[in-house]
Amino acid sequence: MNVKELFNLKNKTAIITGGGQGLGEQMAIALAEAGANIVICSRNIENCQKVCEQLVNTGVQSMAIKCDITNQEDIQNVVDQVIQQFGTIDVLINNSGTSWIAPVLDITADQWDKVMNVNLKGMFLFSQAVGKVMAKQGNGKIINISSVTGLKGTDPAFLDAIAYSTSKGAVVALTTDLAVKLAKHNIQVNAIAPGFFPSKKTKAFEKTSHIILRRVPAGRFGTDQDIKGAALFLSSQASDYITGQVLVVDGGLLSSI
Template structure:
């Protein structure tokens, strides 16, 4: 197999949660460019439909579906519709996420629960439902979107988001444990821990801490719309067949600073 074939997704089918905007849309774009059929799902299905229409111009098949990843019925519907349309599920990207800023002592429990429900429970429910298909297939790639905020603590004057940080840490452990549990069945489970990329969810934080972020990032810039595509493609393609349980930081070197 040539090196270009190792990175081809031609004939594969990928589900990307939260794929209607931000990092999810960027990853879906990369997969479509590599030849994959794309299923986009989120609560805002209209945004997914817009992205799906754009990706279809690349010559791949696309599908946009409504899905609240915390709702098992919605999750089951996405899996069923994907199998009906494409016959298999080769790749899952758990990208849907939520955040809430508040000091730890004032963090509303309902907000804490919402963040964990979307980030952790949603990742688990999607992985469980798609995992059943992949276990039958005896192959598949699951990519969980964590964060460098899940690797440790963050300064409260910069990023006072204990619920988000803790949930992303949980996703990292979930990734490693699923990799151990499902590796014998041909399923690779890895995570990407992005640094700071301009998205709707991160815009206020980046505006507030822009100077600090750049000073703490060895490459001295924010992530661009192309910086996740290659890493996600590697983890989705045959090129990473011997990689599982790993967490790839895509952060301009920020997590390397002691």
């Protein structure tokens, strides 16, 4: 098999949660460019529909489905619709997430629970539902989006969000354990831990971005193509012998701390 075939996703179907904006949108575009059918889902159906329409206009088969990933009925609805439309689910990118900026001594139990429900519980529920389909197929790829903030402590001067960081650390544990549990079904489970990629979600960091940038050895923040390549690699046959790993995409930030 040549390299082009290794990265070819033609006739594959990928679900990207939170794919209506930011990194999720870029990963959806990447997989579409490699030939995959794309299903985008999140609570904000309008954003999903916009990305879906853009992909369809380029000849890609795509669906937009409203989904609250903390709701098992919503998740099952997505799975059922995708199977009905495309017959298989080959890739799941668990990208949906939320955060809560608050000092560690002030964050409330409700705020903590909200972050954990979306970033961890929702990710597990979606992986479980799609994992059942992939197990029957005998193959599949699950990619969980973590963060460099889940791998080391974060200075509150530029990010004071302990629930977010904790949830992203738990995503790593979820990824490694799922990888072991699902390996017998030929399902590879890996995580991507992005560094700082400017987006609507990171506007809260604009005032301190210069502090963060000084710590990035590459001297720049992440771009669209930086995340696209990582997502395509872990979605393709090129990563068939890689599972339970965390691919850090941060310009060297974690190594320099």
